Amino acid sequence: PEKDGLIHGVAAAELQAICTTALDARSGAYCPYSLFRVGAALLLHKEDAEGKKVLKGANIENASYPVGTCAERVAMGAAVFAGHKLGSFKAVGVATDMTEFCSPCGMCRQFLREFLSLDTPIFMFNKEGKFIVRTMGEILPLSFGPDVLPPKE
Amino acid sequence: PEKDGLIHGVAAAELQAICTTALDARSGAYCPYSLFRVGAALLLHKEDAEGKKVLKGANIENASYPVGTCAERVAMGAAVFAGHKLGSFKAVGVATDMTEFCSPCGMCRQFLREFLSLDTPIFMFNKEGKFIVRTMGEILPLSFGPDVLPPKE
Amino acid sequence: PEKDGLIHGVAAAELQAICTTALDARSGAYCPYSLFRVGAALLLHKEDAEGKKVLKGANIENASYPVGTCAERVAMGAAVFAGHKLGSFKAVGVATDMTEFCSPCGMCRQFLREFLSLDTPIFMFNKEGKFIVRTMGEILPLSFGPDVLPPKE
Amino acid sequence: PEKDGLIHGVAAAELQAICTTALDARSGAYCPYSLFRVGAALLLHKEDAEGKKVLKGANIENASYPVGTCAERVAMGAAVFAGHKLGSFKAVGVATDMTEFCSPCGMCRQFLREFLSLDTPIFMFNKEGKFIVRTMGEILPLSFGPDVLPPKE
Numbered sequence: 186p187e188k189d190g191l192i193h194g195v196a197a198a199e200l201q202a203i204c205t206t207a208l209d210a211r212s213g214a215y216c217p218y219s220l221f222r223v224g225a226a227l228l229l230h231k232e233d234a235e236g237k238k239v240l241k242g243a244n245i246e247n248a249s250y251p252v253g254t255c256a257e258r259v260a261m262g263a264a265v266f267a268g269h270k271l272g273s274f275k276a277v278g279v280a281t282d283m284t285e286f287c288s289p290c291g292m293c294r295q296f297l298r299e300f301l302s303l304d305t306p307i308f309m310f311n312k313e314g315k316f317i318v319r320t321m322g323e324i325l326p327l328s329f330g331p332d333v334l335p336p337k338e
Numbered sequence: 339p340e341k342d343g344l345i346h347g348v349a350a351a352e353l354q355a356i357c358t359t360a361l362d363a364r365s366g367a368y369c370p371y372s373l374f375r376v377g378a379a380l381l382l383h384k385e386d387a388e389g390k391k392v393l394k395g396a397n398i399e400n401a402s403y404p405v406g407t408c409a410e411r412v413a414m415g416a417a418v419f420a421g422h423k424l425g426s427f428k429a430v431g432v433a434t435d436m437t438e439f440c441s442p443c444g445m446c447r448q449f450l451r452e453f454l455s456l457d458t459p460i461f462m463f464n465k466e467g468k469f470i471v472r473t474m475g476e477i478l479p480l481s482f483g484p485d486v487l488p489p490k491e
Numbered sequence: 492p493e494k495d496g497l498i499h500g501v502a503a504a505e506l507q508a509i510c511t512t513a514l515d516a517r518s519g520a521y522c523p524y525s526l527f528r529v530g531a532a533l534l535l536h537k538e539d540a541e542g543k544k545v546l547k548g549a550n551i552e553n554a555s556y557p558v559g560t561c562a563e564r565v566a567m568g569a570a571v572f573a574g575h576k577l578g579s580f581k582a583v584g585v586a587t588d589m590t591e592f593c594s595p596c597g598m599c600r601q602f603l604r605e606f607l608s609l610d611t612p613i614f615m616f617n618k619e620g621k622f623i624v625r626t627m628g629e630i631l632p633l634s635f636g637p638d639v640l641p642p643k644e
Numbered sequence: 645p646e647k648d649g650l651i652h653g654v655a656a657a658e659l660q661a662i663c664t665t666a667l668d669a670r671s672g673a674y675c676p677y678s679l680f681r682v683g684a685a686l687l688l689h690k691e692d693a694e695g696k697k698v699l700k701g702a703n704i705e706n707a708s709y710p711v712g713t714c715a716e717r718v719a720m721g722a723a724v725f726a727g728h729k730l731g732s733f734k735a736v737g738v739a740t741d742m743t744e745f746c747s748p749c750g751m752c753r754q755f756l757r758e759f760l761s762l763d764t765p766i767f768m769f770n771k772e773g774k775f776i777v778r779t780m781g782e783i784l785p786l787s788f789g790p791d792v793l794p795p796k797e
């Protein structure tokens with residue numbers, strides 16, 4: 186939903202940054218098996234210690250297909266390792282080389298769910314930068330996260 | 339094997355860097371389910387564009403256990419995304435909070451195998467920094483990598 | 492939606508079979524790490540060669556958490572191996588030991604998506620056999636399956 | 645090692661059963677993405693309740709490559725669900741359509757490790773039924789299983 190010139194709370198300049206970053210991130214993909222490049226971008230609520238506002242990743246495949254990992258998990262794995270967590274992320278973007286809009290796979294939706302609030306927007310860009318957008322809660326309804334299987338700490 | 343004061347080609351100062359980085363990396367773990375922190379370090383043959391010689395990662399878990407990922411894959415996924423590849427890595431280190439030496443799981447061995455040569459040393463540190471070391475080929479014998487399932491590019 | 496005494500096309504006796512099977516299947520779980528038993532049931536449109544109308548599975552965990560697998564994938568993996576495929580499945584059921592209704596994780600939704608039509612109902616049972624139900628398309632909206640990444644055959 | 649006409653404790657007729665089953669199991673593969681069929685066979689120490697002595701499985705792939713699963717895990721997941729466990733398995737076999745001998749991927753080695761003793765033989769068959777054999781401990785040295793990360797039961 187748009188409001189005050191924002192899309193799900195994301196300003197035009199931020200959306201442009203997500204789009205550019207996700208499209209650029211595709212070049213970091215290692216995908217000799219699928220030949221399907223995917224780029225992911227994570228918009229932070231505020232700049233991190235290194236002055237970065239948007240983090241990124243791409244798919245890294247493996248000769249044993251199930252062992253490879255997707256763009257969204259490479260990006261989010263590194264982001265969480267760097268200290269970001271639930272509450273840090275304002276939006277997510279994914280981009281492919283297709284004309285159609287491609288959504289995160291179910292495994293990535295589950296991985297993202299651990300660190301995003303349900304109203305966080307996920308922008309899905311085609312190769313030209315056009316997009317559709319859904320919230321985390323919309324693409325993984327009835328989901329469970331850290332709240333359901335209580336941590337043991 | 340030691341030779342000229344090197345262990346598998348790794349100098350004492352480099353080994354110290356791997357050890358310190360792997361132990362430090364544990365603090366980036368998100369492991370509310372297993373409470374088992376793991377840190378991983380990747381020694382590069384030469385500094386990357388950002389002046390880094392050792393890259394790192396930690397385990398990032400998920401409420402759906404199979405969806406989480408290990409330290410070695412977080413580190414290597416980010417490294418490959420950053421442009422490193424087969425030929426870039428001189429050594430790997432992993433560290434836990436245990437007194438025993440803990441090895442990479444089979445899934446991580448397979449993930450690493452895609453980007454390491456078979457003689458790359460993998461140092462396994464206990465919480466005190468003591469280690470055992472094995473090569474990639476030793477911990478995943480008879481393995482298959484990009485050579486066996488030929489890329490389609 | 493109910494119609495002619497059917498829920499998403501499933502008759503009362505069939506629903507009872509799904510429920511009983513999913514609840515029973517929990518006893519086959521190997522879950523020493525999460526202590527969280529899950530059972531899954533797959534209702535076929537017609538009996539298979541062995542006279543079975545409902546197939547089943549449970550979660551099988553691993554000391555390396557990401558290597559374990561969920562109930563839904565154990566059940567569906569065996570079913571597809573046995574010759575069932577897109578078009579064979581009339582409904583899916585999952586059951587846990589909780590009072591709340593627990594849904595399939597995102598990874599399992601993606602795995603199921605490959606073999607279910609989007610209007611296939613997925614029944615989520617609590618420990619008492621009460622349920623909520625959603626279709627495949629509802630719990631993994633905007634999903635991609637075999638149609639999007641075209642098979643190479 | 646051969647002894648008394650046995651190979652790692654497996655008799656000729658048993659080896660023949662493993663070979664035939666693994667080769668046959670390939671036909672159950674769902675692999676439209678890799679076009680790489682794999683069959684797996686699990687030899688039990690004694691017949692199960694259904695009179696089966698050898699269980700089997702094949703790879704079941706997914707449009708999201710990391711979500712798919714390998715032959716060994718389909719076979720072992722179903723076997724453990726059926727009640728088999730550490731101590732039940734006498735040998736494992738895997739077969740492909742290649743002339744070369746293909747080994748289990750690292751992820752499957754880890755999955756199998758949970759339920760096999762370290763001296764269990766794993767036979768790797770080429771398409772003609774010729775094989776090489778290694779024990780569980782040989783293909784996943786320094787591994788960790790249920791003993792290292794203690795179950796919480």
Ligand SMILES: [Zn+2]
Nearest residue numbers: 255290292293
């Ligand atoms: Zn994904």
Ligand SMILES: [Zn+2]
Nearest residue numbers: 408443445446
């Ligand atoms: Zn691992």
Ligand SMILES: [Zn+2]
Nearest residue numbers: 561596598599
């Ligand atoms: Zn699942």
Ligand SMILES: [Zn+2]
Nearest residue numbers: 714749751752
């Ligand atoms: Zn495998």
